Amino acid sequence: MVLLKMKFTQQRRVRLAQGLWLLSWMAVMSGSFIFSLGVYLKIELLRRAEVMDNTEIHVVPNMLLLVGLAAIATNWVAGRVCQDSLDPGRFPRWKVVLLGWYAAAALLCCLLLAVVVLSYALQGRLEDSLKVGLRNGIRFYKDTDVPGRCFQKETIDRLQMEFRCCGNTNFRDWFEVQWVSNRYLDYTSKDIKDRIRSNIDGRFLLDGVPFSCCNPVSPRPCLQSQLTDNAAHYNYDFQSEELNLYNRGCREALINYYMELMNSTGPGVLSVILIQLSILFSLRYLQTSVEGAMAQEDPEGDSQGFLLEKGVKETLEEAQVKLLLLMKFGQVDPGAAEGSADTPDKDAAPPSSS
Numbered sequence: 001m002v003l004l005k006m007k008f009t010q011q012r013r014v015r016l017a018q019g020l021w022l023l024s025w026m027a028v029m030s031g032s033f034i035f036s037l038g039v040y041l042k043i044e045l046l047r048r049a050e051v052m053d054n055t056e057i058h059v060v061p062n063m064l065l066l067v068g069l070a071a072i073a074t075n076w077v078a079g080r081v082c083q084d085s086l087d088p089g090r091f092p093r094w095k096v097v098l099l100g101w102y103a104a105a106a107l108l109c110c111l112l113l114a115v116v117v118l119s120y121a122l123q124g125r126l127e128d129s130l131k132v133g134l135r136n137g138i139r140f141y142k143d144t145d146v147p148g149r150c151f152q153k154e155t156i157d158r159l160q161m162e163f164r165c166c167g168n169t170n171f172r173d174w175f176e177v178q179w180v181s182n183r184y185l186d187y188t189s190k191d192i193k194d195r196i197r198s199n200i201d202g203r204f205l206l207d208g209v210p211f212s213c214c215n216p217v218s219p220r221p222c223l224q225s226q227l228t229d230n231a232a233h234y235n236y237d238f239q240s241e242e243l244n245l246y247n248r249g250c251r252e253a254l255i256n257y258y259m260e261l262m263n264s265t266g267p268g269v270l271s272v273i274l275i276q277l278s279i280l281f282s283l284r285y286l287q288t289s290v291e292g293a294m295a296q297e298d299p300e301g302d303s304q305g306f307l308l309e310k311g312v313k314e315t316l317e318e319a320q321v322k323l324l325l326l327m328k329f330g331q332v333d334p335g336a337a338e339g340s341a342d343t344p345d346k347d348a349a350p351p352s353s354s
Contacts, residue, residue, distance in 0.1 A: 005304055005305070005306045006285060006289075006304070006305050006306070007302060007303075007304060007305075008285070008289040008293075008302065008303055008304070008305045009302050010293075010299075010300045010301070010302075013085070013086065013286065013289055013290060013293070013303075014086060016282065016285065016286050016289075017082045017085045017086055017286060018082075019282075020078070020082045020279065020282045020283060020286060021079055021082040021083065023275065023278060023279055023282070024075045024076075024078040024079035024082060024279055025075070025079055026275060027071060027074075027075035027078075027272065027275045027276060027279060028071070028072050028075045028076055028079070030071065030268075030271070030272045030275060031067075031068050031069070031070070031071025031072040031074075031075060031272070032068065032072060033068075033268065034064055034067060034068035034071060034265075034268070034269065034272060035064070035065055035068025035069060035072070036068075037064055037068075037265055037268070038061045038062070038063075038064025038065040038068055039061075039065065040261075041060065041061040041064065041261055041262070041265075042058065042061035042062070042065070044258070044261065045057060045058055045061065045258070048159070048254065050133070050137060050151075050152065050155050051130065051133040051134050051136075051137045051155065051156075051159065051250075051254070052129045052130060052133040053128070053129045053130075053131075053132035053133045053136070054125075054129050056122070056125050056129070057122055057125060057126050057129060057258075059118060059122070060115065060118050060119055060122060060262055060265075063111065063114065063115045063118065064115060064265065066111070067108060067111045067112055067115060070104070070108050070111070071108060071112075071272065071276070074101065074104055074105055074108055074276075075276075075279065077097070077101055078101070078105075078279055078283055081094050081097075081098065081101075081283065081286075081287075082283075082286070085286055085287075085290050086290070086299075088294055088299050091290055091294075092294075094287075095287075095291070098283070098287055101283075102280065102284070105276060105279070105280045106280070108276060109273055109276050109277060109280075112269050112270075112272055112273045112276070113273060115265065115269050116265070116266050116269050116270060119262040119263060119265055119266055120262075120263065120266070122262075123255070123259055126255060126258060126259070127251065127255055130250075130251045130254050130255060131168065131251055134167075134168040134250055134251055134254075135168050135173075137152055137155065137156050138156065138167065138168060138173060138174065138177055138179065139177050140152045141153050141156055141177070141179045141210070142178060142179050142180060142181040142182075143181070144181060145181070145183070156210070156212070157210060157211075157212040158212075159250055159254075160210070160212040160213055160246065160250060161212045163250060163253040163254065163257065164215070164246050164248070164253070165246050165248045165249055165250040165252070165253040165254075166209060166212075166213035166245055166246040166247070166248070166249070166250070167209075167213070167249050167250065168249055168250060168251050169249040169251060169252075170247060170248070170249045171209050171213050171227075171245045171246065171247070173249070174208070174209040174210070174213070175205065175206070175207050175208075176205070177203075177205075178203040178204045178205060179210065180204060180206075182204075185204055192204065206225060206226075207225070207226060207227045207228045207229070208224050208225035208226065208227060209224055209227070209245060210224070211224060213245045213246055214244070214245060215243055215244060215245055215246050217243055218243040218244050219243070220244070222244065222245075223236070223241070223244050227244075227245075281307065284305075284306075284307050285305040285306070285307070286305070288304070288305045288306050288307075289303045289304065289305030290303070292304050292305065
């Protein structure tokens with residue numbers, strides 16, 4: 001049973017080859033776009049590596065890079081096949097290559113679909129990674145003299161100013177850590193001594209935030225210290241001063257930013273999948289119709305094109321048999337080899353009796 005059989009004239013085969021050639025190069029450009037998107041997402045993730053606890057989220061840009069290169073190579077081959085499809089002397093050499101090409105194209109479609117699924121499925125992992133990474137970044141904010149952490153303050157400050165955020169969840173996260181280095185504390189001051197003694201861990205805690213939390217939209221100069229004390233500032237109410245600092249936490253800001261980037265890849269990747277499937281089916285029709293015309297020894301005559309020469313079940317069984325035969329030919333029978341070594345040569349002379 002031939003599945004989805006269609007009749008092709010010479011003119012129709014030419015139009016199919018030309019349209020498929022254009023579609024193949026469109027897919028090459030799409031593959032370049034996916035690769036570029038993977039590079040951009042990879043760079044953006046590496047820029048924020050200091051505030052991330054793990055690298056599991058990097059699987060998305062890594063797969064984008066992989067499928068982008070695979071799409072470029074696969075569809076470049078499809079374009080070459082279309083160029084040689086109407087040349088009886090050059091097209092037969094692609095027959096063996098196309099068997100592997102169909103498998104590669106089908107695998108590419110599966111990988112593209114996996115990228116779309118992972119883009120949405122890894123949001124929880126991204127949130128957990130940022131939660132721990134930002135918490136450590138805030139905790140090490142003061143360690144400007146510690147090797148490996150000396151750039152942590154600059155990273156957090158730039159992050160809060162760029163994404164207009166403050167703290168991990170909100171600006172109150174800064175109240176729970178000592179973010180001022182000991183080298184900048186005057187231990188002769190009674191206020192500082194009292195604050196350190198009042199904390200069981202001996203930390204200098206205060207109801208203040210770094211300058212990078214200040215919201216430039218605020219109509220008054222930024223208030224960074226004694227934020228919970230209404231009496232410390234004139235005409236100030238802690239509960240109503242929403243514009244003074246950024247209210248959004250950096251975890252929420254970064255999650256929204258990265259998920260917007262990854263989710264934007266979904267429609268683009270889905271469109272590439274549709275293009276790839278169109279090329280896969282169209283190239284199969286082109287191959288079978290051209291081979292049918294050559295089999296009739298009339299390259300310009302009418303022919304039949306189809307997707308599968310037999311039913312799906314029969315095609316799978318035939319492919320399984322071919323695979324088993326290839327595996328069998330690749331194996332060496334040790335019993336046969338040993339038997340051939342023990343078998344005496346018929347042409348050898350019998351031993352002489354003394």
